[in-house]
Amino acid sequence: MAESPLDVLLKGNSGRTTRGLLRFIILATIAAAAVSSRLFSVIRFESIIHEFDPWFNFRATKYLVQHGFESFWDWFDDRTWHPLGRVTGGTLYPGLMVTSGVIYHVLRFLTIPVDIRNICVLLAPGFSGLTALAMYFLTCEMTTSPSAGLLAAAFMGIVPGYISRSVAGSYDNEAIAIFLLVFTFFLWIKAVKNGSIMWGALAALFYGYMVSAWGGYVFITNLIPLHVFVLLCMGRYSSRIYISYTTWYALGTLASMQIPFVGFLPIRNSDHMSALGVFGLIQLVAFADFVRGFIPGKHFQRLLTTMIIVVFGVAFVGLVVLTVSGVIAPWSGRFYSLWDTGYAKIHIPIIASVSEHQPTAWPAFFFDLNFLIWLFPAGVYMCFRDLKDEHVFVIIYSVLASYFAGVMVRLMLTLTPIVCVAAALALSTILDTYVFATNGPNPRAKANEDTSSEGLRSARKPDVGITSYFSKTVMTSSVVVYLLLFVAHCTWVTSNAYSSPSVVLASRMPDGSQHIIDDYREAYYWLRQNTAHNAKIMSWWDYGYQIGGMADRPTLVDNNTWNNTHIATVGKAMSSREEVSYPILRQHDVDYVLVVFGGLLGYSGDDINKFLWMVRIAEGIWPDEVKERDFFTARGEYRVDDGATPTMRNSLMYKMSYHNFNSMFQPGQAVDRVRGSRLPAEGPQLSTLEEAFTSENWIIRIYKVKDLDNLGRDHNTAVAFDKGNKRKRATKRKGPRVLRTE
Amino acid sequence: MPSASSSASGASLSSGPKTLTTNSSIYDIAHTVWQQYLATTPQRTLLLDAFMAFLVLVGGVQFVYCVLAGNYPFNAFLSGFCAAVGQFVLTASLRMQTSGSSTSTSTSSVGSGAKGKGKKGISVEGGAEEGAVSHERAFADYVFGSLILHFFCINFIN
Numbered sequence: 001m002a003e004s005p006l007d008v009l010l011k012g013n014s015g016r017t018t019r020g021l022l023r024f025i026i027l028a029t030i031a032a033a034a035v036s037s038r039l040f041s042v043i044r045f046e047s048i049i050h051e052f053d054p055w056f057n058f059r060a061t062k063y064l065v066q067h068g069f070e071s072f073w074d075w076f077d078d079r080t081w082h083p084l085g086r087v088t089g090g091t092l093y094p095g096l097m098v099t100s101g102v103i104y105h106v107l108r109f110l111t112i113p114v115d116i117r118n119i120c121v122l123l124a125p126g127f128s129g130l131t132a133l134a135m136y137f138l139t140c141e142m143t144t145s146p147s148a149g150l151l152a153a154a155f156m157g158i159v160p161g162y163i164s165r166s167v168a169g170s171y172d173n174e175a176i177a178i179f180l181l182v183f184t185f186f187l188w189i190k191a192v193k194n195g196s197i198m199w200g201a202l203a204a205l206f207y208g209y210m211v212s213a214w215g216g217y218v219f220i221t222n223l224i225p226l227h228v229f230v231l232l233c234m235g236r237y238s239s240r241i242y243i244s245y246t247t248w249y250a251l252g253t254l255a256s257m258q259i260p261f262v263g264f265l266p267i268r269n270s271d272h273m274s275a276l277g278v279f280g281l282i283q284l285v286a287f288a289d290f291v292r293g294f295i296p297g298k299h300f301q302r303l304l305t306t307m308i309i310v311v312f313g314v315a316f317v318g319l320v321v322l323t324v325s326g327v328i329a330p331w332s333g334r335f336y337s338l339w340d341t342g343y344a345k346i347h348i349p350i351i352a353s354v355s356e357h358q359p360t361a362w363p364a365f366f367f368d369l370n371f372l373i374w375l376f377p378a379g380v381y382m383c384f385r386d387l388k389d390e391h392v393f394v395i396i397y398s399v400l401a402s403y404f405a406g407v408m409v410r411l412m413l414t415l416t417p418i419v420c421v422a423a424a425l426a427l428s429t430i431l432d433t434y435v436f437a438t439n440g441p442n443p444r445a446k447a448n449e450d451t452s453s454e455g456l457r458s459a460r461k462p463d464v465g466i467t468s469y470f471s472k473t474v475m476t477s478s479v480v481v482y483l484l485l486f487v488a489h490c491t492w493v494t495s496n497a498y499s500s501p502s503v504v505l506a507s508r509m510p511d512g513s514q515h516i517i518d519d520y521r522e523a524y525y526w527l528r529q530n531t532a533h534n535a536k537i538m539s540w541w542d543y544g545y546q547i548g549g550m551a552d553r554p555t556l557v558d559n560n561t562w563n564n565t566h567i568a569t570v571g572k573a574m575s576s577r578e579e580v581s582y583p584i585l586r587q588h589d590v591d592y593v594l595v596v597f598g599g600l601l602g603y604s605g606d607d608i609n610k611f612l613w614m615v616r617i618a619e620g621i622w623p624d625e626v627k628e629r630d631f632f633t634a635r636g637e638y639r640v641d642d643g644a645t646p647t648m649r650n651s652l653m654y655k656m657s658y659h660n661f662n663s664m665f666q667p668g669q670a671v672d673r674v675r676g677s678r679l680p681a682e683g684p685q686l687s688t689l690e691e692a693f694t695s696e697n698w699i700i701r702i703y704k705v706k707d708l709d710n711l712g713r714d715h716n717t718a719v720a721f722d723k724g725n726k727r728k729r730a731t732k733r734k735g736p737r738v739l740r741t742e
Numbered sequence: 743m744p745s746a747s748s749s750a751s752g753a754s755l756s757s758g759p760k761t762l763t764t765n766s767s768i769y770d771i772a773h774t775v776w777q778q779y780l781a782t783t784p785q786r787t788l789l790l791d792a793f794m795a796f797l798v799l800v801g802g803v804q805f806v807y808c809v810l811a812g813n814y815p816f817n818a819f820l821s822g823f824c825a826a827v828g829q830f831v832l833t834a835s836l837r838m839q840t841s842g843s844s845t846s847t848s849t850s851s852v853g854s855g856a857k858g859k860g861k862k863g864i865s866v867e868g869g870a871e872e873g874a875v876s877h878e879r880a881f882a883d884y885v886f887g888s889l890i891l892h893f894f895c896i897n898f899i900n
Binding site: 196197239242 | 821828831832836838880884887891897898
C-alpha cells in the first residue's frame with residue numbers, strides 16, 4: 001500500500017467513498033480469513049462431520065431435507081432410546097437444521113446441486129464470516145472510531161475461543177448461535193440508541209431465531225433486562241428505553257414461544273422471570289414518569305416510594321408463592337451449577353460428567369483469547385470513561401460473561417464476543433492516540449492490513465497528542481508485533497487444538513508422516529453392513545449420536561440425555577456382573593454391545609476412563625446394587641491390573657474391554673498403554689457375550705449378546721461345559737498314555 | 743405472568759390516589775392531575791389513550807376469565823393475552839413518540855438531573871434523537887411491530 005496516492009484519495013470529497021470502499025474490502029478480507037482459517041480440518045482430513053452432537057444435527061437435517069418441514073416438526077424417533085423413543089421434533093432447537101435446509105433448497109433452486117453434508121460441514125465457517133460482520137456493526141455502535149469496528153471484526157474472525165466451536169464440520173448449534181447472539185445485541189443497542197419500534201422488533205425477531213437455535217438464548221433473556229434494570233437504577237429512564245425494551249420483550253417472548261421445545265417456559269420458568277419482572281417494572285416507571293408531569297415533586301416522591309414498596313412486595317410474594325406451588329418451574333439444574341460449582345457434582349452426575357461443563361482452568365483464557373485477555377480490562381475501563389447507555393451494556397456483559405466463563409468451559413464462547421469488543425476499543429484508542437496526522441508510522445503499520453488502513457483513517461482526525469516520532473514508532477511497532485503474534489497464535493491453536501474431527505484420529509509415524517486412525521468409521525460401517533436393520537446397539541451415551549448417524553442403528557441411549565434413569569440402566573448393565581447384566585440386556589432387546597477401548601493404542605478417551613461416571617450415574621438410581629467404593633482398591637486406587645478389585649474385574653465393561661487382550665502379547669506381557677499398567681496373566685472370561693468385531697487398532701469392540709442356551713442351561717455352565725469338554729478330552733488322551741507308561 | 747405486569751400497572755393506577763390518602767390533599771391532587779391531563783392532552787393522544795384503556799380492559803377480562811374458568815386452551819389464552827399486552831405496549835410506545843416529544847424529554851432531563859451524576863448530556867442527546875423520529879416513521883414502525891405481533895399470535899393460537 002503506497003502512501004501518497006492513498007493520501008490523495010483520502011482527501012476531499014472522494015475521501016468518504018474511498019474509505020467506504022476500503023472498509024468494505026477489509027471486511028470482506030476478514031470474512032474470508034475467518035472462513036479459511038476454519039478449513040484446516042477439511043484440508044487435513046476430509047469433509048466430515050465432527051464429534052458427537054453434530055452427528056445428530058446432521059441426521060436431523062437429512063431427515064428434514066428428505067421428509068419436509070411438516071413431518072420434521074412432528075418427528076417421533078423410534079430409533080433412539082430404544083424402548084422409549086424420543087419426540088425429536090419437540091425436543092430440539094430446530095434453527096440449525098432449518099437454516100441448512102433452507103440453504104440447501106435455495107441452492108437447489110439456483111440449480112447448484114450441493115450435497116447436504118457439505119452444506120452442514122461448511123455452515124459454521126460461513127456463519128463465522130457473518131459473525132465478524134455483525135461484530136463490526138456492534139463495535140461501531142460503541143465508539144466513533146471506525147478502526148475499532150474493523151479490529152473487533154478481525155479479532156472475532158480468528159480468535160480461538162470462537163473457532164473452537166466453529167471449525168468446518170463442527171455442525172453444532174453454536175455454529176449459528178454466536179452470530180445470532182452478536183447480531184441480536186447489535187440490534188438491541190441500536191434500538192436503545194434510537195428508541196424506535198422497528199429496531200426493537202428486529203431485535204425480537206433475531207432473538208426468536210436465536211431461541212430456535214441454541215439453549216444459550218437464556219443469556220440474552222437475562223442480559224437485556226439486566227441492562228435495562230441497571231439503566232433504570234442509574235436514573236436513566238427515557239422513553240427510548242421503554243420503547244425498545246417493551247417492544248423487544250412483547251414480541252421476543254411471543255417469538256420464543258413458537259418453538260415447541262421452549263413452549264411455555266418463558267412464562268413458567270424462573271430463568272425467564274427477570275425479564276418479566278423488568279417488563280413490569282418499566283411499565284410502572286413509565287407510568288410514574290407520566291404522572292410526574294402533573295403533580296409537584298414532594299407529593300410525587302411519597303407516591304413513588306409507596307408504590308415501589310407495594311409493588312415489589314406483591315411481586316416478590318407472588319413469585320415465591322408461584323414457585324412453591326409449582327406453577328413456575330424451579331430453577332433448572334444447569335442454572336444452579338452456574339452459581340454453585342459444586343452443585344452438579346453432588347446432585348447431577350450426568351451434568352458433571354460432561355467435560356465442557358467443568359470449571360475453566362486459567363490458562364484456557366490465555367489459550368483461547370491470547371493478548372485480548374489483557375486488553376479486555378482496559379477496554380472495559382474505556383467504557384467507564386464515557387458512560388453512555390451502550391457502554392453500560394458492555395460493562396454488564398463483560399462482568400457476567402467473565403463470571404460464567406470461569407464457571408463452565410463451554411461458556412467461554414459467550415465471553416469471546418465481548419472480549420473482542422473491549423479489546424478492539426482499547427487497541428483502537430491506543431492507535432488513535434499514537435498514530436495520527438503524520439506520515440511516519442504508516443509504513444510500519446503496513447505489515448498488518450487492519451492497523452495500516454486504520455492508521456490512515458485516524459490520520460484524518462486533527463487532535464493534540466503525542467508528537468515525538470520515537471514514542472510513536474515504539475508504540476506502533478509493538479502493537480503490530482502483538483497483532484502478528486496474535487495471528488500466529490490463533491493459527492497455531494486452530495491447526496493444532498481445534499481442527500481434529502475426533503471421529504478420525506491422526507498420529508505421526510516415526511518418520512514424521514501422518515497416520516490416520518479410522519477405527520470409528522470402520523466399526524460403524526461394519527455395523528451398518530453386517531447387522532440387521534433393527535439390531536439394537538447398546539453403548540455408553542457418548543456414542544449414541546454417532547451410532548445413529550453413521551451406523552444407522554437404533555440405540556438405547558444417546559447424547560440427548562433426557563432420561564437419566566435409562567442412562568443409569570445402561571451404566572448398571574456395564575458395571576455389574578454378567579449374571580446381573582444379561583437380564584438387563586435381554587429386557588432391552590440389546591443385540592450388540594459396543595465399547596471403546598484405547599489400551600492397545602494409548603487412546604485415553606476410552607470407556608474404562610469414563611467408567612467411573614457410569615458407576616456414579618448408576619449408583620444414583622440403584623445405590624445398593626452399584627457402589628462406587630467397590631471399584632476402588634482398599635488404598636483408594638482405580639486399578640485395572642492384578643490389584644483391581646473383584647467388582648471391577650467382574651464388571652461387564654472390564655471384561656469386554658480386556659477380552660482376549662492377552663492374546664496380543666506374550667504370556668504375562670499384556671500392557672494397557674493408557675493406564676500404563678500390566679494386566680493380569682489370565683484374561684477375563686465372557687460367557688453371555690461373544691466377540692463380534694474388533695477394529696484395526698482395537699479402539700472399538702463390538703460384542704454380540706448370545707441368545708438363550710438351546711438346552712436351557714445358563715451361559716456360565718454352557719461355557720464351562722464347552723471348555724470342560726475340551727479339557728476332558730485332553731485328559732482322556734492323556735489318561736491312556738499315563739496308563740501305558742505304568 | 744404477563745398478567746402480573748398489566749394488573750400491577752392497573753393496580754398502580756388505582757393505588758395512586760389510595761397511597762395519597764395518608765397525605766392531606768388526596769382528592770385535590772388526583773383531581774388536578776385529571777384536570778390537567780384532560781386540559782393538556784391533544785385529541786389524537788386521547789384517542790390513543792382510550793385505545794390503551796380498552797386494551798387493558800380486554801387483557802383484564804381475559805385474565806379474570808382464565809383465573810375463574812380455568813386455562814384450558816392455554817395457547818389461545820396466552821396468545822389473546824399477549825396480543826392485548828403487546829398491543830398496549832406498542833401503542834404506549836407510539837404515544838411516547840408522537841405525542842409528548844417535548845414533555846417527555848423535559849421530564850427525562852428533569853429525572854436525570856434529580857439523580858445527578860452529570861448525565862445531562864445524554865438525556866439531551868436522547869431528546870435530540872427522539873425528535874428525529876418523525877410521526878410518520880413512528881406510525882410505520884408501529885404498524886410493522888403490530889404485524890409481527892399478530893402474526894405470532896395467530897401462529898400460536900392453534
